[in-house]
Amino acid sequence: MKKVRVLVGTRKGAFILTSDGNRRDWAVSGPHFAGWEIYHMKGSPVDPNRIYASQTSSWFGQIIQRSDDGGETWYQPGSMGEVKDESENENPGMPRGESNKFVYDTSEETGKPLTTHQFYDGTQHPWEFARVWHLEPSLEDPDTVYAGVEDAALFKTTDGGKTWKELAGLRGHESGPRWQPGAGGMCLHTIVLDPANPDRIYTAISAAGAFRSDDGGINWKPINQGLHSQYIPDPHAEVGHCVHRIAIHPTRPDVLFMQKHWDIMRSNDGGDSWFEVSGNVPSDFGFPIAVHAHEPETIYVVPIESDSLHYPPEGKLRVYRSRSGGNEWEALTQGLPQENCYVNILRDAMAVDTLHPCGVYFGTTGGQVYGSADDGDSWEAIVRDLPAVLSVEVQVLDD
Amino acid sequence: MKLVRVTLPFHLCTLAGAADEVVLAVQPPVSQTTVLDALESRYPMLRGTVRDHVTMKRRAKVRFFANEEDVTHDPPDQPLPEEIASGEKPFMIIGAISGG
Numbered sequence: 001m002k003k004v005r006v007l008v009g010t011r012k013g014a015f016i017l018t019s020d021g022n023r024r025d026w027a028v029s030g031p032h033f034a035g036w037e038i039y040h041m042k043g044s045p046v047d048p049n050r051i052y053a054s055q056t057s058s059w060f061g062q063i064i065q066r067s068d069d070g071g072e073t074w075y076q077p078g079s080m081g082e083v084k085d086e087s088e089n090e091n092p093g094m095p096r097g098e099s100n101k102f103v104y105d106t107s108e109e110t111g112k113p114l115t116t117h118q119f120y121d122g123t124q125h126p127w128e129f130a131r132v133w134h135l136e137p138s139l140e141d142p143d144t145v146y147a148g149v150e151d152a153a154l155f156k157t158t159d160g161g162k163t164w165k166e167l168a169g170l171r172g173h174e175s176g177p178r179w180q181p182g183a184g185g186m187c188l189h190t191i192v193l194d195p196a197n198p199d200r201i202y203t204a205i206s207a208a209g210a211f212r213s214d215d216g217g218i219n220w221k222p223i224n225q226g227l228h229s230q231y232i233p234d235p236h237a238e239v240g241h242c243v244h245r246i247a248i249h250p251t252r253p254d255v256l257f258m259q260k261h262w263d264i265m266r267s268n269d270g271g272d273s274w275f276e277v278s279g280n281v282p283s284d285f286g287f288p289i290a291v292h293a294h295e296p297e298t299i300y301v302v303p304i305e306s307d308s309l310h311y312p313p314e315g316k317l318r319v320y321r322s323r324s325g326g327n328e329w330e331a332l333t334q335g336l337p338q339e340n341c342y343v344n345i346l347r348d349a350m351a352v353d354t355l356h357p358c359g360v361y362f363g364t365t366g367g368q369v370y371g372s373a374d375d376g377d378s379w380e381a382i383v384r385d386l387p388a389v390l391s392v393e394v395q396v397l398d399d
Numbered sequence: 400m401k402l403v404r405v406t407l408p409f410h411l412c413t414l415a416g417a418a419d420e421v422v423l424a425v426q427p428p429v430s431q432t433t434v435l436d437a438l439e440s441r442y443p444m445l446r447g448t449v450r451d452h453v454t455m456k457r458r459a460k461v462r463f464f465a466n467e468e469d470v471t472h473d474p475p476d477q478p479l480p481e482e483i484a485s486g487e488k489p490f491m492i493i494g495a496i497s498g499g
Contacts, residue, residue: 060411060494063448078443097447098452
């Protein structure tokens with residue numbers, strides 16, 4: 001029998017939900033890191049008990065946590081004496097404690113010395129690190145992890161989170177000075193690794209758009225052709241689009257699905273061009289998008305009323321599923337509240353498991369985590385009344 | 400070396416696995432800088448939480464109290480009151496009060 005572990009990041013701590021493969025009875029562990037914002041937790045695909053967490057606070061900054069035992073115990077990598085400080089005479093041999101250190105690369109050798117982006121008032125503004133939004137462990141090496149941060153940049157560790165180095169070619173793209181923050185800041189929130197091509201990485205930035213690297217993150221290009229955004233002066237501009245989330249199916253990595261600020265989009269050519277597949281959803285505004293684990297043409301979104309009204313249309317919480325790769329959508333409502341529901345579902349708060357039938361999970365700003373063990377046909381709340389849910393990831397484990 | 404008492408806010412206690420008051424050996428002169436150097440050396444997991452990793456500037460929502468005075472905006476290298484340096488009173492690291 002397989003086991004399932006759902007990693008939930010919230011505004012006030014992390015929670016870990018576990019069940020057997022039936023996915024009916026759940027145990028809830030937490031809060032871990034009580035009182036801290038946990039923007040994201042994700043386990044390594046090659047070592048599922050290796051889990052990384054982004055712990056943040058507007059008071060005390062960024063913390064990276066790591067567990068090597070499936071979330072039972074946690075530590076800050078590099079703070080346990082594994083990395084000694086050779087540079088400070090007064091404390092030789094002390095741990096360097098650099099797992100929390102995210103410093104933009106402006107070196108002549110590897111960094112592009114671009115130091116400003118467009119700010120809310122149109123002036124150029126220095127890049128200022130705020131937090132890690134998303135952690136994406138490598139598909140091959142548990143010590144390698146990518147981190148998407150605010151202000152938008154991509155960092156990478158190859159030593160299990162002890163130290164982080166910016167992949168500066170993204171921020172150094174010539175369009176960088178034209179990037180600008182959305183209402184939630186200027187964040188790199190989506191990192192997609194191509195399982196068929198280890199050199200190919202996709203990222204998405206609010207509000208700059210989608211970018212692709214074909215050389216392991218050294219060089220980048222915007223991939224926003226076909227996106228249309230009424231809220232920027234040139235609706236078809238190369239950058240400036242508020243991409244909310246990108247998802248792929250691992251067996252068909254050239255097909256990308258995107259939930260944009262408005263519009264549900266699809267690309268069949270690795271992001272070189274996009275076309276709209278919003279079809280009959282009641283609103284094509286939303287945040288998360290996910291692809292069924294076994295059906296590459298089955299995708300899930302959660303429509304939200306509008307950019308001004310961040311709650312489900314008509315107060316009905318509905319997941320929409322397309323089995324045709326977009327355009328034709330059906331509402332999935334069984335077990336979900338169909339009146340007086342005014343929660344939001346954030347971009348990192350939806351995930352699918354790899355069991356049969358496919359499990360689908362999402363968390364709400366009202367603190368519920370809903371799960372479906374039957375492809376989305378029916379739902380139940382695994383847990384209610386958590387703090388607002390920021391992220392949901394799921395792992396399938398061998399018993 | 401001076402033995403200086405430092406009180407930590409709740410979240411930094413849990414992060415460091417420390418009590419809410421710690422005693423640190425501080426190289427004189429006892430100032431915000433030398434106290435925080437000693438704190439971060441003893442508890443490296445706190446690096447970056449009180450002051451920035453690179454600029455070493457205080458994080459915006461962190462406050463310092465000493466001898467019943469708010470010394471947050473004093474120069475970081477200015478000697479702290481003798482009551483702090485002697486260990487009679489603690490140097491207090493506070494998370495700024497939030498509204499709501």
